[in-house]
Amino acid sequence: MTEPSTHPVSLTVHVPLDAGRDYDILIGRGLIETAGARVAALGGRRAAIVTDANVAALYGDRLRTSLERAGLGSGIVTVAPGEGSKSYAGYAQVCDGLLALKVERGDLVVALGGGVVGDLAGFAAATLRRGVRFVQVPTSLLAQVDSSVGGKTGINAPLGKNLIGAFHQPRLVLADTATLDTLSEREMRAGYAEVAKYGLIADAGFFDWCEANWRGIFSGGPEREEAVAACCRAKAAVVTRDEREDGERALLNLGHTFGHALERITGYDSARLVHGEGVAIGTALAFRFSARLGLCPGQDAGRVANHLALAGLPTRLQAVPGGCGDADALVEAMAQDKKVRDGALTFILVRGIGQSFIAPGIDRSEVRAFLQDEFAADLRP
Amino acid sequence: MTEPSTHPVSLTVHVPLDAGRDYDILIGRGLIETAGARVAALGGRRAAIVTDANVAALYGDRLRTSLERAGLGSGIVTVAPGEGSKSYAGYAQVCDGLLALKVERGDLVVALGGGVVGDLAGFAAATLRRGVRFVQVPTSLLAQVDSSVGGKTGINAPLGKNLIGAFHQPRLVLADTATLDTLSEREMRAGYAEVAKYGLIADAGFFDWCEANWRGIFSGGPEREEAVAACCRAKAAVVTRDEREDGERALLNLGHTFGHALERITGYDSARLVHGEGVAIGTALAFRFSARLGLCPGQDAGRVANHLALAGLPTRLQAVPGGCGDADALVEAMAQDKKVRDGALTFILVRGIGQSFIAPGIDRSEVRAFLQDEFAADLRP
Ligand SMILES: NC(=O)c1ccc[n+]([C@@H]2O[C@H](COP(=O)([O-])OP(=O)(O)OC[C@H]3O[C@@H](n4cnc5c(N)ncnc54)[C@H](O)[C@@H]3O)[C@@H](O)[C@H]2O)c1
Ligand SMILES: NC(=O)c1ccc[n+]([C@@H]2O[C@H](COP(=O)([O-])OP(=O)(O)OC[C@H]3O[C@@H](n4cnc5c(N)ncnc54)[C@H](O)[C@@H]3O)[C@@H](O)[C@H]2O)c1
Ligand SMILES: [Zn+2]
Ligand SMILES: [Zn+2]
Numbered sequence: 235m236t237e238p239s240t241h242p243v244s245l246t247v248h249v250p251l252d253a254g255r256d257y258d259i260l261i262g263r264g265l266i267e268t269a270g271a272r273v274a275a276l277g278g279r280r281a282a283i284v285t286d287a288n289v290a291a292l293y294g295d296r297l298r299t300s301l302e303r304a305g306l307g308s309g310i311v312t313v314a315p316g317e318g319s320k321s322y323a324g325y326a327q328v329c330d331g332l333l334a335l336k337v338e339r340g341d342l343v344v345a346l347g348g349g350v351v352g353d354l355a356g357f358a359a360a361t362l363r364r365g366v367r368f369v370q371v372p373t374s375l376l377a378q379v380d381s382s383v384g385g386k387t388g389i390n391a392p393l394g395k396n397l398i399g400a401f402h403q404p405r406l407v408l409a410d411t412a413t414l415d416t417l418s419e420r421e422m423r424a425g426y427a428e429v430a431k432y433g434l435i436a437d438a439g440f441f442d443w444c445e446a447n448w449r450g451i452f453s454g455g456p457e458r459e460e461a462v463a464a465c466c467r468a469k470a471a472v473v474t475r476d477e478r479e480d481g482e483r484a485l486l487n488l489g490h491t492f493g494h495a496l497e498r499i500t501g502y503d504s505a506r507l508v509h510g511e512g513v514a515i516g517t518a519l520a521f522r523f524s525a526r527l528g529l530c531p532g533q534d535a536g537r538v539a540n541h542l543a544l545a546g547l548p549t550r551l552q553a554v555p556g557g558c559g560d561a562d563a564l565v566e567a568m569a570q571d572k573k574v575r576d577g578a579l580t581f582i583l584v585r586g587i588g589q590s591f592i593a594p595g596i597d598r599s600e601v602r603a604f605l606q607d608e609f610a611a612d613l614r615p
Numbered sequence: 616m617t618e619p620s621t622h623p624v625s626l627t628v629h630v631p632l633d634a635g636r637d638y639d640i641l642i643g644r645g646l647i648e649t650a651g652a653r654v655a656a657l658g659g660r661r662a663a664i665v666t667d668a669n670v671a672a673l674y675g676d677r678l679r680t681s682l683e684r685a686g687l688g689s690g691i692v693t694v695a696p697g698e699g700s701k702s703y704a705g706y707a708q709v710c711d712g713l714l715a716l717k718v719e720r721g722d723l724v725v726a727l728g729g730g731v732v733g734d735l736a737g738f739a740a741a742t743l744r745r746g747v748r749f750v751q752v753p754t755s756l757l758a759q760v761d762s763s764v765g766g767k768t769g770i771n772a773p774l775g776k777n778l779i780g781a782f783h784q785p786r787l788v789l790a791d792t793a794t795l796d797t798l799s800e801r802e803m804r805a806g807y808a809e810v811a812k813y814g815l816i817a818d819a820g821f822f823d824w825c826e827a828n829w830r831g832i833f834s835g836g837p838e839r840e841e842a843v844a845a846c847c848r849a850k851a852a853v854v855t856r857d858e859r860e861d862g863e864r865a866l867l868n869l870g871h872t873f874g875h876a877l878e879r880i881t882g883y884d885s886a887r888l889v890h891g892e893g894v895a896i897g898t899a900l901a902f903r904f905s906a907r908l909g910l911c912p913g914q915d916a917g918r919v920a921n922h923l924a925l926a927g928l929p930t931r932l933q934a935v936p937g938g939c940g941d942a943d944a945l946v947e948a949m950a951q952d953k954k955v956r957d958g959a960l961t962f963i964l965v966r967g968i969g970q971s972f973i974a975p976g977i978d979r980s981e982v983r984a985f986l987q988d989e990f991a992a993d994l995r996p
Contacts, residue, residue: 322710326703333774361742364769364780364859388745393714399745400781478745 245463249383249470251477255403259383259466261459265410266297266371270304273342273369276405280307280341281369282332284355286315289347289373292416297346297371306342309335313354317502320354320389322398328358339363342405348374348421349381349509353399356387360402370404373413375425375451376510379432379465380486382407384473394570395494395502401478409466411458422452423546424510427489429461430545431517432468434538435485438588440464445541452545481592488582488590489517495567496551499558506555514547515554523604524583534586551608561605565598626844630764630851632858636784640764640847642840646791647678647752651685654723654750657786661688661722662750663713665736667696670728670754673797678727678752687723690716694735698883701735701770703779709739720744723786729755729802730762730890734780737768741783751785754794756806756832757891760813760846761867763788765854775951776875776883782859790847792839803833804927805891808870810842811926812898813849815919816866819969821845826922833926862973869963869971870898876948877932880939887936895928896935904985905964915967932989942986946979 244262251257260272273281281301285294290312301308311331313319319327332343343366345355352370359368372382388399414422426448433441443464450457469486476483493509493516500506521535539549551558558564568579579601583593625643632638641653654662662682666675671693682689692712694700700708713724724747726736733751740749753763769780795803807829814822824845831838850867857864874890874897881887902916920930932939939945949960960982964974 322703322707329703329779330772330774333772333778357742361738361769361779361781363778364767364782386745388742391711391714393711397714397744398710398742400742401745 245459247463247466247470249403250474251403257403257405257407259407259409259470261378261409261411261462261466263410263412263459265408266293266413267300269297269344269371269408270300270302270306272406272408273301273344274304274306276342276367276369278306278341278367280309280335280337281344282335282337282341283308283310283344283346284313284328284332284351284358285310285346286313286319286348286351288315289351293346293373293413297344301344307336311335313351315350316504317350317390320350322389322391324354325358325389328354329362332358332362337362337366339366341366343368344371345369345382345404346371346373347377348372349377352377352381353387353396354389356385356402356404357389357399360387360400365402367405368402370407372407372409374417375414375422375462376428377425378409378411378414378462379425380428380469382409383466383469385477395497407466409462411454411462414458415454419452419546420508421510424508424513426451426545427510427514427517427542427547429465430538430542431486431488431513432465434517434521434584434587435468435488435582435590436588437464437468438586440468441541441587448541448545484580484592485582485590488584489513489515489520491568491579491581492516492519492564495564496554496558498567498570499563500554500556511548514542515549515551518542518549519551519608520582521584522608523581523601524585526604527583527600530584530586530589534584538587550611550613551605552611552613561602561609564605565602568601569598626840628844628847628851630784631855632784638784638786638788640788640790640851642759642790642792642843642847644791644793644840646789647674647794648681650678650725650752650789651681651683651687653787653789654682654725655685655687657723657748657750659687659722659748661690661716661718662725663689663716663718663722664691664725664727665694665709665713665732665739666691666727667694667700667729667732669696670732674727674754674794678725682725688717692716694732696731697885698731698771701731703770703772705735706739706770709735710743713739713743718743718747720747722747724749725752726750726763726785727752727754728758729753730758733758733762734768734777735770737766737783737785738770738780741768741781746783748786749783751788753788753790755798756795756803756843757809758806759790759792759795759843760806761809761850763790764847764850766858776878788847790843792835792843795839796835800833800927801889802891805889805894807832807926808891808895808898808923808928810846811919811923812867812869812894813846815898815902815965815968816849816869816963816971817969818849819967821849822922822968829922829926865961865973866963866971869965870894870896870901872949872960872962873897873900873945876945877935877939879948879951880944881935881937892929895923896930896932899923899930900932900989901963902965903989904962904982905966907985908964908981911965911967911970915965919968931992931994932986933992933994942983942990945986946983949982950979
């Protein structure tokens, strides 16, 4: 691995939504330092920051200084780190904090942090005074390649994840790739599961590129900006065609039906499993399940699992610390998913690398049998 | 007064919004009994009712039976009556209740009650699973003529009323005018302040009609449906032209800058002042203030106050039980209003009955002097 570099690469991805809602995603090192001028260019008198305590300590003052130098009134609302803040209580805390900072209808909310902060601050912005504009400054790899793009915002309910929310597009996304230098290895890997996912969904060439270049993403070479931009382009294209997930946007859930079930079974305990780890296992399972159904070559499934493992990600049910129940429990957990209709399960399956499709009506018993065999698999080398 | 009649009048007002969001407002006696078929015609498998305990006891079973007879799965979420339910806690209770009733993305939420229930259930619908459709079944006069039309939904924050919310248009409004037979006289009068307001804003002919026919609205004659329809037509026209209150929709706030200040000063204690009473006083003040500024004939101000008083509404600051502070306190309370920019106050003023206009930049000292004189006025006959 090389030392974190300071190359000046800065890339732009445009998200061409209609009705004046189109926006730019800027990707490069040091964007926080120049955020003020870019945010001020959007208009408004105030830009209030929402962040979590970890990110506040690292980047809060820097962003605030940049905003204030550009003449924007600012202030920071800080929530506790972790998924627990994506709750009714966290939502009330953020809304009340923004109101105390006197955010008016023409002002801006700036979400500085990972996906938790982006989803929470975005939902608060969507509903504060019936909607104020917001800017995403994603600081985790997952947030830079996935959650900050596409306008889904929201919180969790006791009955399930992301059940409350709004579609609210940001006015600007500033993905400062230098912030990833302080991200833990584990969170970096978890975000990388989503990077690889984009290749697997519909771009075999990008998966090839990932196999050759993934180390540069982790070490902070120019591959990092290239990868973030490629992912944002892929997600923006899907979101532009299907903003409200009536169709193809569901492909972005490759690996997620299994993954969400694993998260639910492990009680959303990030000590055991973080989202991206669930996605990595889920993606490997989606490929092996597709192979078992005769849809996808077994060697593609092997290649995917090998690559994820090389990047340090889990690919097997057996890898979940503390276990993840049995086949019945997993099928039950999947049946609670949003994508269930009339008892049949909808999966994203594959015909090979880069060839995913929506498969509704998958029989529960088929899934259960597959998972039973997965649990029984002899993993000795 | 005549006995509540059972005349079969049923009127329809169409709200012609774009992008498939247009909807009908049906106005007539007994619409709850036939709600099932009309709601079922919108599609969806479930229609979950949100209501408050008062209205649940009177109409909950009746509406639920009608929905279930039409083949819709149903269920009721009941909140405590009163403004206190329009809170973060009330919002969480309604969302969790709807999720427990297994409301899915294609299903419907039915708001049965006054403006509190409509605003709360509407906001829950706007954000449950990032948006499900909803139907308004308003049961207070205020809700039938004002809050159920126009798509503003939301809750209060500790820092102020209606500060959190969403624009979310209903798919259908069923204003069952027979439900008003059980509304208290006081709530009926409060709603009537908003009815008269529509004439005062832009329709002098409707104010004439109100002077001649207001008793029929209270007693349940056919004038009730006519009045509700006239108000809905007026509000729908404004909302269609200015859905997000960038301009003329603000005219609907005639009487509300003063009124909201009074509500704030009396601590939103409905034992002292309900919204419509604040609006009645505020409307009388807006006319007298306009007259004082030489904008409006003094006789119009007198005519408005007389009519409101005849209908049993307060028109003087002195009428607020327990008092309402002094001129400074009222100006301060107004300055906390959303419509304040750079210290200058925006008012809705009038050139006469039916001739309101938006007046930005009204000097605080001008308002304070007016209120001082109002407080000092000798009210002995
Ligand atoms: N809206 C969407 O479309 C979408 C898509 C995918 C995921 N999500 C949501 O995203 C969330 C997960 O996001 P996440 O993985 O970023 O989690 P996260 O926001 O909790 O961040 C992970 C951890 O990394 C820390 N962190 C963030 N940036 C850092 C940095 N630069 N340096 C050091 N530490 C840093 C955070 O404080 C946190 O402890 C989930 O709630 C998920 O539902 C949303
Ligand atoms: N969304 C908008 O555009 C808009 C416009 C104006 C007002 N509002 C909101 O509306 C709310 C006030 O509405 P409201 O005056 O209807 O108050 P409300 O909903 O509290 O109803 C008043 C009282 O009447 C009872 N009630 C309702 N219908 C009844 C019936 N048919 N029989 C017997 N009792 C009945 C209720 O239980 C309550 O106790 C406020 O929160 C205000 O902010 C919203
Ligand atoms: Zn994901
Ligand atoms: Zn009102």
